[in-house]
Amino acid sequence: MKTEDYSPILESAGIRPTSTRLLIYEAIARNSDTFSLSTLERQLDSIDKSVIFRTLVLFHEHHLIHSVDDGSGSHKYCICHNHGHCHEEEAHCHFYCEICQNTYCLNEDLIPHIDLPEGFIARKVNYIVKGICAKCAAKHSV
Numbered sequence: 001m002k003t004e005d006y007s008p009i010l011e012s013a014g015i016r017p018t019s020t021r022l023l024i025y026e027a028i029a030r031n032s033d034t035f036s037l038s039t040l041e042r043q044l045d046s047i048d049k050s051v052i053f054r055t056l057v058l059f060h061e062h063h064l065i066h067s068v069d070d071g072s073g074s075h076k077y078c079i080c081h082n083h084g085h086c087h088e089e090e091a092h093c094h095f096y097c098e099i100c101q102n103t104y105c106l107n108e109d110l111i112p113h114i115d116l117p118e119g120f121i122a123r124k125v126n127y128i129v130k131g132i133c134a135k136c137a138a139k140h141s142v
Contacts, residue, residue: 007022013059013062015059021055023044024044024056027044028065028077033078033102033103033104034077035076037056065080066080068103068126070103081107093106093109093128094127095133097133097136
């Protein structure tokens with residue numbers, strides 16, 4: 001897709017598609033797995049870190065990206081493939097590699113439904129599998 005092709009996605013989420021926001025969304029869309037602020041900083045070295053951060057906050061508030069807590073201490077995100085129109089039951093799992101410290105989206109593996117005890121209210125569900133990714137396993141003959 002071209003940068004300008006992302007305008008309808010931002011507009012449908014209630015976000016004004018400025019040229020900077022379009023560049024940032026395009027960089028996000030190129031990531032096949034999770035990404036962090038520092039990932040985007042490296043990809044978009046001409047855009048100020050604070051602008052990228054504020055844009056990530058905006059995209060998160062409008063559900064264009066989801067936050068992922070992989071336990072690494074580094075805040076990660078992944079793109080919402082339904083452009084902000086996803087439902088709780090569509091949330092997918094993630095895999096954190098303990099060697100390369102990358103976090104991968106397991107798009108085909110949905111977070112299972114949990115029956116909470118009466119009176120409990122879930123606000124956020126985070127499902128992380130930790131281990132060694134295929135690339136690291138092959139490299140280290142694990």
